[in-house]
Amino acid sequence: MTSNFEYFKILKPVLVTGGMILNLMRGKVTNQPKESDLPPELVKESSTAHTEIDDFVQDIALEILHSSLPDIGINAEEVTDRVKWFKQDKTGLCFHLDPLDGTLAYTKNREDFAIGAALSDKLKFIASGIYFPAVDRLFYAEKGKGVLVINSLGEKISFTRPSSPEKKYAQKRCDEYVPILEKLAFTKLDSMSAHHSMISILEGKAAIQMYHMASPHDFGIPQLILEEAGGICTDLEGKPIKYDPDFNRVPYFLAFFDTKIKDLFFKEIERSKTL
The missing domain is CATH 3.30.540.10 (Fructose-1,6-Bisphosphatase, subunit A, domain 1)
Known part of the structure; x- marks a missing residue:
């Protein structure tokens, strides 16, 4: 296995x-x-x-x-x-x-x-x-x-990723984008852990994670797991996350359940700029 x-x-x-x-x-x-x-x-x-x-x-x-x-x-x-x-x-x-x-x-x-x-x-x-x-x-x-x-004994736990996620979000220091998600009927995920919120996106229990001044300890570690499951991680421009040689904090770290959710988010961001 x-x-x-x-x-x-x-x-x-x-x-x-x-x-x-x-x-x-x-x-x-x-x-x-x-x-x-x-x-x-x-x-x-x-x-x-x-x-x-x-x-x-x-x-x-x-x-x-x-x-x-x-x-x-x-x-x-x-x-x-x-x-x-x-x-x-x-x-x-x-x-x-x-x-x-x-x-x-x-x-x-x-x-x-x-x-x-x-x-x-x-x-x-x-x-x-x-x-x-x-x-x-x-x-x-x-x-x-x-x-x-x-589990800790090495026994495989069956898992099937859903086709679409629950309309939940997690965020830290990204308050300005919360109204955009609330307009789309997203509600806040009950989570006190960056790793937990990222895995919640993997499992479809949440759809979006937004984090300003993000530490690679918090998000670089779960990033690969989410991406290997079909999730997407980007910066605020929708581009792949880039780390410097010292793995300092990145300005923005965004995570999405899939491409569809990512496209929806950035579409609403652009729409909000015209209002």
Whole structure:
């Protein structure tokens, strides 16, 4: 089942081990805000959310990774000592890690938190996995090889993508575009995690994700999974997302269930400019 996936044996232990630790401490830790790299006017509680478990899980994940790929670039979300093990050149093979996506959801004992890990080569994502420990579901993809959905034991979970999505959206720092979606009868998705909202689009539980000043930890990791399932990710001009060598935030990251939804969104954007 997984033999055609080249990097599965590397990423799965990182995701499952980290996820098990997260599950044990869910709802037992408190938010300890950290400094945000966003401009002051954009900083909110969710952009500074952090717990001691973020750092702990990251260090465990990097320990596992280092045993498999010691000579690799690293783009990990938290600043911990083990990050120093890895070379800083990210233009070759690079490992990406978000040890806890949806930190506020995690502290509130919700189920929509995740751990995500990915590999990129020459600034292009080639393998990616997201694990939701609370429900024991792991989504994995490699470029050109489709999407695998399994549990922590490796048992395949059957999944069929619907032909059309629910009229739900998720957004952060894109308030100016919400009225456009509301005119089309879209309503907000109940989600406190970027990874969860992206997978919701994959599953057809949402149709659109809009994010301003988007971190590759939040969206680069799930991007490949969504695209391998038939989803579309673009910038605000409808063009493919481009990352710089340091994988800094991108101005806009948009995700769509399919081309039809993407075309509908940009058509309404253009129409709104003429009103």
